[in-house]
Amino acid sequence: MNSAGLTASGLGLTRNESGRRFPHAEDVAALEELRAEVVETLGGPGWDREWHVYDLDALARVEIDRLVERGLMTPVFAERPGVGRGFAVYGEGEASLEINGADHLRLLGFRGGSQLPALWSLLSRLDDHLEAMFSYAFDPRWGYLSARPRQAGSGMRAYATLHLPAMALTGRLAGTALELAGKGLALVPLWTGAGGMVQVSNLGSQGKSENEIIQQISSICHGIVEKERSIRKMLLRENPLQTRDQIGRALGVGQHAWTVSFPEAVNLVSAVQVGVDLGLVEAPGMAAESAFGLMSRLQPAHIVVDYMDGKIGCLQSPEIDECRAQLLRGIFAGAGALV
Incomplete structure (x- = not known):
């Protein structure tokens, strides 16, 4: 999509x-x-x-x-x-x-x-x-x-x-x-x-x-x-190396990071989705939902209620960032560059 x-x-x-x-x-x-x-x-x-x-x-x-x-x-x-x-x-x-x-x-x-x-x-x-x-x-x-x-x-x-x-x-x-x-x-x-x-x-x-x-x-x-x-097509045409590099870095962080803040997670999902849209990346874990849907469920309260049984009261807890990183590693598992 x-x-x-x-x-x-x-x-x-x-x-x-x-x-x-x-x-x-x-x-x-x-x-x-x-x-x-x-x-x-x-x-x-x-x-x-x-x-x-x-x-x-x-x-x-x-x-x-x-x-x-x-x-x-x-x-x-x-x-x-x-x-x-x-x-x-x-x-x-x-x-x-x-x-x-x-x-x-x-x-x-x-x-x-x-x-x-x-x-x-x-x-x-x-x-x-x-x-x-x-x-x-x-x-x-x-x-x-x-x-x-x-x-x-x-x-x-x-x-x-x-x-x-x-x-x-x-x-x-x-x-x-x-x-x-x-x-x-x-x-x-x-x-x-x-x-x-x-x-x-x-x-x-x-x-x-x-x-x-x-x-x-x-x-x-x-x-x-x-x-x-x-503009996306123009960036790929005029700055192919930089465009591929930014997308590849986002994919690498998403696959290997152990703590990810919500703003960083949104940036990572955004970059990888652009890579998918431009035909540069294959990410099977993102095929089942929209990028926005994925970003939404990575929000702090969603993480706490949906994945941590509501046990964390502070939405700035480092444990939320750890859980978010774990989710991203699963989502980006199997993803990779096509070219």
């Missing part, structure tokens, strides 16, 4: 109930009342899948961090005080709902690959069901109201995650970010920019429908991806 593309998609829908103050200005009793009403609705009939409601006070910090890493919970919500908050996951993680964060309700969806239209189809259905039970705060001029003015309008925030190591290496991301800012879009590093991973999102939602937002981001990302592919 060629990784020069839209590797993951995310959507957020912000909603508030009419007649209530925003969460930051509301009293505790009213917040708890709304949470109870929403939880009751989630447990009611009419949903295609079951909602799993979490007791946030009972969740270990590492479990919350893993929800953030999966794209099911926003970092801001994870850090907010717990009074009146609620959280639920739809099905097996197809979507999630934050209750009484910055706004009364925030629906979230996250999937690997180019899935914005499919995510919108799902979140729209969930939103319609909620709207049948709650009276949303909506203004004919401003659209859906939000505690964050930029979110007023459709209330949609769309995210596209791109793998752009060649553009990062050649210093082209800064210019692209400026170009997108002029179109009302943001380009920001993901995971501090390790491996050339970035996210493109809309800065606001006023004046555009949900489909227009999705279409704009999809179209822009298609152009960026084509540019990334061109």
Whole structure:
């Protein structure tokens, strides 16, 4: 699978109930009342899948961090005080709902690959069901109201995650970010920019429908991806020795290292995947999942929960880096240069 593309998609829908103050200005009793009403609705009939409601006070910090890493919970919500908050996951993680964060309700969806239209189809259905039970705060001029003015309008925030190591290496991301800012879009590093991973999102939602937002981001990302592919070919053509050397070094470290930090792991997977895409490397251990999927499960909380039975409380523990290195050695076993 060629990784020069839209590797993951995310959507957020912000909603508030009419007649209530925003969460930051509301009293505790009213917040708890709304949470109870929403939880009751989630447990009611009419949903295609079951909602799993979490007791946030009972969740270990590492479990919350893993929800953030999966794209099911926003970092801001994870850090907010717990009074009146609620959280639920739809099905097996197809979507999630934050209750009484910055706004009364925030629906979230996250999937690997180019899935914005499919995510919108799902979140729209969930939103319609909620709207049948709650009276949303909506203004004919401003659209859906939000505690964050930029979110007023459709209330949609769309995210596209791109793998752009060649553009990062050649210093082209800064210019692209400026170009997108002029179109009302943001380009920001993901995971501090390790491996050339970035996210493109809309800065606001006023004046555009949900489909227009999705279409704009999809179209822009298609152009960026084509540019990334061109630059990769150019680097191999003009700097073949350096390109092969960087990919080979990454493969060697991945096969033999005994401790690997998360940013380094992302860089290693990124470089080897580029080698696979360019036909320079064969890596059977990476064939079963996307590079982004592999990077995601190498995140600290994923390592602790999925491979260490949640026994490590500190996400900076050296043992996590050791476990990550062991996983990489297994993934890169049998990999090698083709030419």
